[in-house]
Amino acid sequence: MxxxxxxxxxxxxxxxxxxxxxxxxxxxxxxxxxxxxxxxxxxxxxxxxxxxxxxxxxxxxxxxxxxxxxxxxxxxxxxxxxxxxxxxxxxxxxxxxxxxxxxxxxxxxxxxxxxxxxxxxxxREKQYVLPLHEPVPFLIRLGVQSEDGNVKRQKYDKFKQINRFLEFIEDSIKHLPTDRTIRILDFGSGKSYLTFALYHFLHEMKGYDVHITGLDLKKEVIEECAGIARDLGYERLEFLVGDINEYEGESAVDMVVTLHACDVATDMALARAVRWGAKVILSVPCCQKELNRQLDAKPLDVMLQHGLIKERFASLATDSIRAELLGFVGYEAQLLEFIDMEHTPKNILIRAFFTNREASAEERARYMAFKSLLGADPFLERELSDRLVFPAKEDVK
Ligand SMILES: C[S@@+](CC[C@H](N)C(=O)[O-])C[C@H]1O[C@@H](n2cnc3c(N)ncnc32)[C@H](O)[C@@H]1O
Known part of the structure; x- marks a missing residue:
């Protein structure tokens, strides 16, 4: 110097x-x-x-x-x-x-x-669905923005995550009905950043007639969210305490979303969505424990001997299985990058649109072979067993 x-x-x-x-x-x-x-x-x-x-x-x-x-x-x-x-x-x-x-x-x-x-x-600011510097009431209430509309530093990742999710919602709108109220469920809504964002985007920004429910096991968190929705005058946004697996309040739902619903909670939500005939499913899974416990695949031991690799493999295989199973019950399902790895490693989004597609016998056989290689017994398959048809074991090469 x-x-x-x-x-x-x-x-x-x-x-x-x-x-x-x-x-x-x-x-x-x-x-x-x-x-x-x-x-x-x-x-x-x-x-x-x-x-x-x-x-x-x-x-x-x-x-x-x-x-x-x-x-x-x-x-x-x-x-x-x-x-x-x-x-x-x-x-x-x-x-x-x-x-x-x-x-x-x-x-x-x-x-x-x-x-x-x-x-x-x-x-890049203009690329966000929600404005970066303008006060958005729900973002202020949830502590993402300060009163003057600036995003708080430690909430930047959350802000990006919400916006990314809204981009997927924007792309999905064309699959939703326009002649009646759109029914949406957010399973495992937690602090409900996403649920509020959905309501704000679809109802306040786009003017759609929606009825959105956030469901979670945590009573206190849900009560707080319900209070915020009341304060903001979000009349068609409700919050309920409950277990995804026991939730019976619906006969038909148009869209089911989940963001980081732990382990098989994601599968429970997917199974519910299928039964209610949801046209759109957007689901970002969370930790994956079920397949990690089941995995028994000698040919893959070179990978699976390493705990970290096994964990990642189990997650990737589980999401592939989920997409495949959705494909067997009429959905076009894709696995997409939700948000870059810099922000969260939980970055796969399952996007499925109901098109009433027919899966081929090859796809079904391919799935059976994959499952058998891994020793997998997927929760989602068990949940949807009455709707799934597979070739007989002896026909699977
Ligand atoms: C990791 S948090 C994610 C919360 C929120 N979706 C978000 O991304 O900010 C997972 C949430 O799923 C909820 N959850 C887990 N299993 C559930 C179940 N069986 N029924 C309802 N909620 C569940 C938990 O209480 C928790 O709030």
């Missing part, structure tokens, strides 16, 4: 911004210990095909963003140098590091690096 004049530092940063050299930067170490703003991250973004710098302000509890044109960005950067003591800039072909002392003396280092790629991402 060498000492340089403050003006030299500002000059270097200005050149970097003017020449679009910035890859990413972090300004940290607030001068004031009481500052709520902890650090600011910078990256270039394209907005309407124009170069901007995005400032991400990381506060104690929330994050805020601002996209600024070059000149405004430079002014903002100089203002930040008044309040922070450290900067790290990754530029196209160098890394810049600096420290500012109490009296604004600058120690500075620039190290040449191999050329880096400048990722000019388009502004």
């Amino acid at each position: 060498i000492e340089v004049e403050y003006a030299q530092l500002v000059d270097r940063l200005k050149t970097a911004i003017d020449r679009e050299e910035l890859v990413t930067a972090t300004i940290s170490q607030p001068r004031s210990k009481s500052s709520d703003l902890r650090r600011v991250k910078l990256k270039p973004v394209l907005l309407k095909e124009t170069y901007h710098i995005q400032f991400e302000y990381q506060y104690e509890r929330v994050m805020k963003h601002k996209n600024l044109l070059r000149d405004e960005a430079m002014q903002e950067l100089v203002a930040l140098l008044d309040s922070f003591r450290q900067g790290q800039f990754q530029l196209k072909s160098s890394d810049v590091q600096f420290q500012l002392s109490k009296k604004f003396k600058v120690t500075f280092k620039e190290r040449q690096t191999t050329a880096k790629q400048v990722q000019l991402t388009h502004n």
Whole structure:
């Protein structure tokens, strides 16, 4: 590190911004210990095909963003140098590091690096179904947003998860009735982020006539959710305490959703959905224990001897079995990536639309062979046994 004049530092940063050299930067170490703003991250973004710098302000509890044109960005950067003591800039072909002392003396280092790629991402905010900076009443009540509409830092993953789920809902709407109330059940709704999001999106944003029920075993959580729904005036959103497997309140349901319903709770929900003739099933499973216990497949021991691999294998095999079984009772079922692994390892979404498809004899035989290889006796198959037809064992090669 060498000492340089403050003006030299500002000059270097200005050149970097003017020449679009910035890859990413972090300004940290607030001068004031009481500052709520902890650090600011910078990256270039394209907005309407124009170069901007995005400032991400990381506060104690929330994050805020601002996209600024070059000149405004430079002014903002100089203002930040008044309040922070450290900067790290990754530029196209160098890394810049600096420290500012109490009296604004600058120690500075620039190290040449191999050329880096400048990722000019388009502004991603508009891709969220729910607005990122506008207050949404249910998100505030559930503690995802603060009163001013900013998403709380520690709730960012939840916010993304909710939005991703709503993207799938948006794609599924065409399978739902338009001439009557759409009946939706969220099984294992827990704190009910998703249930509220569904209601907000379908009823408040899209104007659909819906009746949504969130069901969970936890009485206190359900009572709290029911209170929030009442406060928000969400009249067609109800919350019930109960067990998925014993829930008998329906004769027909249009859509069943589950998000992280543990172990076979997901299967119970799928079986219920099938019996009620749900046109749409969206289910993100959770931990998987049933097949993990049953697995007995010598040819796979090279994998299954490792606990971690066995656990993942059991989950993947279970979801494949679920999709296959849904395919045998008239559904087009797909396994899709729910959200990237960075946010949660539970990232497979089972999406099934009822099309009354006929499964072929080959598919059924293939399933039987797979099950027999694993030594599996799936809960969902047992639940749907009266609706499933399989070839005789001796016909399965
Ligand atoms: C991991 S939490 C997920 C909650 C919520 N869907 C979410 O993603 O925020 C799983 C929830 O499923 C509920 N659950 C598990 N088994 C259930 C069952 N048999 N009947 C009803 N709810 C169940 C649990 O009480 C828990 O709240």
